[in-house]
Amino acid sequence: MASFAKELLIAQLAVQRATLLTKRVFNETAKGAVDKSDKSPVTIGDFGAQALIISALHANFPDDEIVAEEESSLLREKASLRDQIWEFVRGVKLSDDEAEATIGGGIKSEEDMLKYIDMGASKGGRQGRIWCIDPIDGTKGFLRGGQYAVCLGLMVDGDVKVGVLGCPNLPVDDTAPLTADIASGHGVLFSAVKGQGATSRPLGDGSLAEGKAISMRPLTDMSKASFCESVEAGHSAHGDQAAISEKLGITAPSVRMDSQAKYASIARGAGDVYLRLPVSATYQEKIWDHAAGYLIVKEAGGEVTDANGKALDFGIGRTLAENKGVVAAPASVHGEVIRVVKEVLAKKAAA
Known part of the structure; x- marks a missing residue:
């Protein structure tokens, strides 16, 4: 290798x-x-x-x-x-x-x-x-x-x-x-x-x-987790993310910060979950906004997928055209986070 x-x-x-x-x-x-x-x-x-x-x-x-x-x-x-x-x-x-x-x-x-x-x-x-x-x-x-x-x-x-x-x-x-x-x-x-x-x-x-x-912080109790999201509401759906946080039992308020510093922060255990949910059905994430942070989190013991649990595909072009949103979390709880993300987004779509 x-x-x-x-x-x-x-x-x-x-x-x-x-x-x-x-x-x-x-x-x-x-x-x-x-x-x-x-x-x-x-x-x-x-x-x-x-x-x-x-x-x-x-x-x-x-x-x-x-x-x-x-x-x-x-x-x-x-x-x-x-x-x-x-x-x-x-x-x-x-x-x-x-x-x-x-x-x-x-x-x-x-x-x-x-x-x-x-x-x-x-x-x-x-x-x-x-x-x-x-x-x-x-x-x-x-x-x-x-x-x-x-x-x-x-x-x-x-x-x-x-x-x-x-x-x-x-x-x-x-x-x-x-x-x-x-x-x-x-x-x-x-x-x-x-x-x-x-x-x-x-x-x-x-x-x-x-x-x-x-490495990412070992996480067994979601109520003790913290999550990061973008500062700008135009970049990420704050309302949906708040609903997901509540359903997961996370009690701490979200930490809003700009840039891939969010990936870096959870990779070293200063935070636990990064949610970036789509605000538009047509928006495509740019590969340069995620590639480095994605790998750093993965190598620190995390999992990173889109909001549907689908692997991020960096091979399509300049965007993640086949993915919607990004969810990063410790590998041990990523499945649970995705389950709740899907549940909240499905409820919103049905409303």
Whole structure:
């Protein structure tokens, strides 16, 4: 079985370097943001982080395809924004020269930067090696100083093999209680390789810090469980999730946070269940919003399926077109959670 040791190392260093850029953008631009055509906020950090990650991937794995969220057309139209992003990109590197040399992927000019951003246009699929990137997952969380994640996953023939999450505002302590206002300047780098377990380590600015294995919390009493959900009601059906929580006997209020930091939090035992139920019959989840977190939870002893208990299929394209919603929980109770999810959703459909 392939070890994916090089892929893991490059992915960890690439995500760590990208988080340096996102933190600098937050601190220095007063949360500068622009609007995409769909009016969702996009930060300077999205474009800069994507360029940095893709440059590292292309330098080390030039034949691999890449699925990424952003493309450069907006930057080609807005020279001032492009120049601002370039200033951040050119100024970011790891403090450890050996780590910087290992990752490679230098960006030499603004045009070079745009070229890398546009390498993320793969349509995905079930064949070959395909990386997927969300340069800043949880843009609104990023803008408000809350939770966000820099996300990178590798799929081989549609199967997620490597997952890395950089969560700059999660506390390093894996045992820290999970609360909606949890925030820390330290940050955590989570990673997993299929069949090799999941780890967490403090985010740094140079070589990788020492990592430690993480696992989901043993859960035998659902009344003592906690569950995470998205902050935005447009992303997840809060009412349905509240009904499911009640039926499961969960007494603690939900913890709402942005991004795949939710996956990371339950993977290390700070929470137990992550519910993301569809708010629209036509909405399709994007693979970059789930691939890395999905693998990290699975390797930490969890199960992740859609709301019907169906395995997530990352091999269709850029979306999880055949899946509706996401349910993540410890493997020992996942079946019980799915049973209640189905019951609540069926009752709603019949109403």
